[in-house]
Structures are given as C-alpha cells and as structure tokens.
Amino acid sequence: MLKLKNVYTDIGGLQIIHNVSLEIEQGEFVALLGSNGAGKTTLFRTVAGVLKPNSGTIEFNGMGIHRMPVHKIVEAGLVLCPQGRQLFPRLSVEKNLIMGAYPIKGNKPRIQKNLDRVYELFPILKERRNQEAGTFSGGEQQMLAIARSLMSEPQLLLLDEPSVGLAPLIVEQMAETISNINREMDTTIFLSEQNANMALNITDRGYVLENGSCVLSGDCAQLKDDEKVRKAYIGA
Amino acid sequence: MELFLQQLFNGIMFGSTYAIVALGLTLVMGILNIPNFAHGHLYMLGGYCLFFFAGTLGLGYWAGMVLSVAALGLVGVLMEKFVYRPLNDQPHINAFIAAVGSLLFLESFALVVWGPQGLRIPNPHPQAIELLGITMSVQRLLVIIGAIVLIAGLHLFMKKTIAGATIEAVAQNREGAMLTGINVNRVSAMTFAISTGTAAVAASLISPIFMLSPSMGAILGMKAFVIVILGGMGSVPGAILGGYLLGLIEALGGGYISAAYKDVFAFAALILILSIKPTGLFGKREV
Numbered sequence: 001m002l003k004l005k006n007v008y009t010d011i012g013g014l015q016i017i018h019n020v021s022l023e024i025e026q027g028e029f030v031a032l033l034g035s036n037g038a039g040k041t042t043l044f045r046t047v048a049g050v051l052k053p054n055s056g057t058i059e060f061n062g063m064g065i066h067r068m069p070v071h072k073i074v075e076a077g078l079v080l081c082p083q084g085r086q087l088f089p090r091l092s093v094e095k096n097l098i099m100g101a102y103p104i105k106g107n108k109p110r111i112q113k114n115l116d117r118v119y120e121l122f123p124i125l126k127e128r129r130n131q132e133a134g135t136f137s138g139g140e141q142q143m144l145a146i147a148r149s150l151m152s153e154p155q156l157l158l159l160d161e162p163s164v165g166l167a168p169l170i171v172e173q174m175a176e177t178i179s180n181i182n183r184e185m186d187t188t189i190f191l192s193e194q195n196a197n198m199a200l201n202i203t204d205r206g207y208v209l210e211n212g213s214c215v216l217s218g219d220c221a222q223l224k225d226d227e228k229v230r231k232a233y234i235g236a
Numbered sequence: 237m238e239l240f241l242q243q244l245f246n247g248i249m250f251g252s253t254y255a256i257v258a259l260g261l262t263l264v265m266g267i268l269n270i271p272n273f274a275h276g277h278l279y280m281l282g283g284y285c286l287f288f289f290a291g292t293l294g295l296g297y298w299a300g301m302v303l304s305v306a307a308l309g310l311v312g313v314l315m316e317k318f319v320y321r322p323l324n325d326q327p328h329i330n331a332f333i334a335a336v337g338s339l340l341f342l343e344s345f346a347l348v349v350w351g352p353q354g355l356r357i358p359n360p361h362p363q364a365i366e367l368l369g370i371t372m373s374v375q376r377l378l379v380i381i382g383a384i385v386l387i388a389g390l391h392l393f394m395k396k397t398i399a400g401a402t403i404e405a406v407a408q409n410r411e412g413a414m415l416t417g418i419n420v421n422r423v424s425a426m427t428f429a430i431s432t433g434t435a436a437v438a439a440s441l442i443s444p445i446f447m448l449s450p451s452m453g454a455i456l457g458m459k460a461f462v463i464v465i466l467g468g469m470g471s472v473p474g475a476i477l478g479g480y481l482l483g484l485i486e487a488l489g490g491g492y493i494s495a496a497y498k499d500v501f502a503f504a505a506l507i508l509i510l511s512i513k514p515t516g517l518f519g520k521r522e523v
Contacts, residue, residue: 048415050411050414050415069419070414070415070417071414071417071418071419071420074415074416074417075417079415079417080415082411082412082415085412086409086411086412086415087409087412088404088405088408088409088412088413089408089409090404090408091401091404091405091408095401098398098401099401099402099405099413099416099418100416102398102402102416102417102418103416103417105398106398148416149415149416151416152416152417
C-alpha cells in the first residue's frame with residue numbers, strides 16, 4: 001500500500017532523513033519508533049507531501065506521490081494527523097470535522113455517516129460540537145484532530161505522536177481507540193511514538209528511526225526483546 | 237437636527253464604502269498574513285474600469301459595473317498568482333515590498349492610460365428624495381443599500397458554504413487546511429478575487445458621485461488600513477463596524493467642526509482607540 005524507497009529529505013539545507021526505505025501493507029498497524037529529534041515528524045511530513053524528498057520515491061497504491069501536492073495525496077486516501085494538531089481554533093468542533101470531510105464535500109449522507117461514526121468514537125466531541133476548537137484542552141484537541149482526519153475515510157492514516165503531552169490515563173484510552181480504528185474501521189495505520197511501550201503493545205510491527213535513518217525493523221515481540229530498544233525506549 | 241441627520245446620512249454612505257474596502261483588505265490579510273498595500277489602488281482601478289466600460293465603450297452603468305467587478309476579480313487572481321504566490325516561503329518583507337511595487341505600478345498605469353486630470357462618470361441616478369427634512373440622492377442611497385446587500389451576501393457565503401469556510405480555515409491554520417485536502421492556492425486566488433471584486437463594487441457605487449483620479453486609491457487604501465487596525469487585525473465584523481464608525485466620525489466631525497479637518501478626525505480616532513484598546517475593537521489577543 002505504502003512504499004518508500006531510498007528517501008532523503010532536507011529542511012533548510014540540513015539533511016534530516018537519510019535513505020529510508022519501508023513498506024506497509026493494507027490493513028496493517030505499524031509503529032514508527034524513535035526518540036525526540038529522530039526525524040519521525042519530518043518523515044511523516046514527507047510522506048504526506050508537506051515536505052518534498054530530495055531523492056527517492058514514495059508510492060501509494062502503486063502511484064508515485066512524492067511530487068504530488070498535499071491536497072491530491074489526501075484525495076488519494078492518505079491522511080496525516082499532524083503533531084501539534086493543526087486545528088482551526090476559531091471554528092466550532094463540528095465545522096472542524098466538516099472541513100475534514102473536504103475531499104468528499106457535497107456528499108451529505110456520507111459526511112453525516114462519518115460524523116456519527118466519529119461522535120460515537122469520541123462522545124465528548126458530540127457534547128461540545130458547537131464549542132470553538134481553540135478552547136479545548138490538549139487531550140480533547142488530540143481527539144478532535146484524530147476525528148477530523150477520519151472524516152474523509154482515509155485508507156492510510158499517519159498518526160504523528162498522538163500521546164504527546166497527554167496524561168497517562170488518557171494515553172491508555174487513546175491507544176484503545178486507535179486500535180479500534182484499525183480493527184473495526186479497517187483503516188491502515190502508521191503510528192509514530194516516543195512512547196514505545198504503548199506503541200509496541202497495540203501495533204503489529206515497527207520500524208526504529210535513529211538520526212533520520214531506519215536502524216531496525218521487525219514485529220513487536222521481536223522489537224520488545226531487542227536489547228537496544230529496551231535500553232533506549234522502554235527503560236528496562 | 238437637520239444638520240445632524242444629513243451628516244448621519246453622509247457618514248453612513250462614506251462608511252459603506254469604507255466597510256466594503258476594509259472587508260476586502262481584511263480577508264486577504266488573513267490569507268497572506270501581510271496587508272495588501274495596493275488594495276486602495278485596486279479600488280481606484282475598479283473606478284477606472286467602470287469609466288472604460290460604461291463611458292468609453294458606452295455599455296451603460298450597470299453593465300459597466302458587472303464588467304468592472306469581473307475585470308478586477310481577474311486582476312486579483314493574477315496578482316495572487318504572479319506577485320504573492322512566488323513569495324510564499326520567503327521572508328515577509330519581500331511581500332511587503334511587492335505590495336508597494338504593485339501600488340506604484342497601478343497608480344502609474346492609471347496615470348499613463350487615463351491622465352492626471354479628474355474624470356467624471358455621469359450620474360446614472362441624479363434624482364433625489366426628500367425625507368425627514370434631508371435630501372438623499374438616489375445614487376447615495378444605492379451606495380448604502382449596495383453595501384448592505386454585499387456584506388449580507390458575503391456573510392452568508394462565509395458561514396453557509398464550504399467554499400466560504402475554506403477561507404476561514406486557511407486563515408486560521410494554513411497547514412491544517414492543506415492536510416484536510418483543501419487546495420490552499422485555489423483558496424488564496426478565490427479570496428483575492430473576492431477582495432478585488434468587492435473593491436470594484438465599492439468604486440462603481442461611489443464614483444458617479446465623486447471624480448476619478450489616479451491618486452484616489454492612496455488615501456482610501458490608507459484609511460482601509462486604519463479601519464482594519466481599528467477593528468482588530470483580520471476580524472471581519474471589526475472591519476465592517478470600523479468602516480461605518482470612521483465614516484460617521486468624519487461626517488459628524490466635518491459637519492460640526494470643520495470639513496477641512498475630516499481626515500484629522502479619522503486618524504486621531506485611530507490613535508485614541510489604539511491607546512485605549514491596543515488590539516483594536518474586535519481584536520483577539522494572540523494565544
């Protein structure tokens with residue numbers, strides 16, 4: 001479904017991503033692990049088209065997307081739920097969600113169906129649907145960001161550090177909800193996390209990013225037992 | 237009492253023009269994050285386009301107005317694409333300079349094509365109505381009604397349609413808008429077209445009352461800028477209210493004290509309001 005081949009990305013002349021190749025199949029739930037500054041966000045922004053790779057190719061469903069503008073990539077079914085959430089602070093919750101359905105605009109029944117679905121997933125959003133998004137707490141904003149990115153029914157969802165800045169209890173709930181999205185909605189998910197413990201418990205397999213290079217990959221059981229991963233990310 | 241009502245009427249009429257022009261300026265400012273200093277000059281160009289279509293080509297007032305709005309909408313799209321879009325990822329100062337450059341270009345263009353002397357567009361509605369002891373010319377009433385219709389229409393467009401909502405979305409979070417699949421460049425072009433098109437509406441409504449001159453854009457552009465600051469940067473209701481407020485201050489100050497000091501009152505009000513409320517009337521503190 002998603003295939004990166006020898007991807008290099010610069011930001012302001014500084015090379016951040018070095019020679020990353022990876023592959024994700026339909027229906028999988030894959031983790032991208034790495035410490036702060038490892039390049040996870042840069043890699044995701046490159047895949048979503050916000051940044052353009054200097055070299056290498058990115059294929060989505062067999063189509064080269066590394067030169068496509070962001071909105072075309074979204075239309076193709078690949079959606080990034082960004083770190084920092086990037087909500088519309090002075091629009092209501094419901095309007096934020098409706099903007100998330102922009103690629104299917106005009107199809108009212110489908111938008112309504114998706115709206116019902118995300119309200120079921122995050123009941124608090126329904127309660128506060130007329131409230132401005134900017135007045136939300138961090139956890140609520142994160143829920144809204146995930147809900148908004150589901151509104152266009154993406155085939156592949158890139159979730160960039162959804163647990164960052166959230167209380168441990170909320171992180172647990174969030175992890176459960178994300179697993180549900182993967183299983184029940186049949187959405188392929190690529191999840192980036194510093195919190196390797198959480199990520200390895202819910203995903204099928206993972207890649208480890210270090211200084212912008214992919215240093216390790218394997219299924220979760222394997223990664224959990226890896227000496228390096230344990231030392232660096234789990235702290236055991 | 238009659239003087240008061242007459243000045244009130246005039247103030248609302250000037251305020252209508254100011255509100256429309258400031259509204260267009262504030263919309264583009266939300267998208268670009270810089271003031272389009274050339275906005276007043278686009279208004280001026282709208283007046284000359286009306287002169288060209290209605291007068292030179294003899295197509296009549298209303299057809300001339302429609303064509304002027306369409307021409308200015310096109311100018312807005314081209315300006316966004318060729319002047320501002322290439323500067324998107326550059327420091328803000330570059331766009332500032334580009335705006336000043338466009339302003340000088342537009343004024344010189346009008347000077348070369350239409351000359352420095354004032355031009356008159358024949359008033360299509362010279363009749364007047366007497367009401368409550370004051371005289372209201374039909375064209376002046378049209379300015380007021382036209383502004384209300386335009387503002388209401390724009391409000392419905394922004395709040396009730398998806399295309400209108402994309403303008404707010406892009407202004408509030410450009411990258412967030414991109415990630416929801418909005419074509420940000422197209423929204424910018426559309427916003428510019430609305431901004432310049434509405435400036436042409438304002439110019440077309442009011443230019444049969446006053447003379448056209450290549451410098452008419454400079455002072456109006458400056459005032460629109462004042463209104464946008466007065467109303468709070470990027471606030472649409474602020475721009476509308478600020479426009480009417482400025483029109484009233486000018487008309488009442490001009491009527492009761494001295495018409496020669498009309499612009500002094502406007503800018504004094506700006507200084508006063510900003511010293512009391514630095515974020516403007518409707519300004520939101522940055523969070």
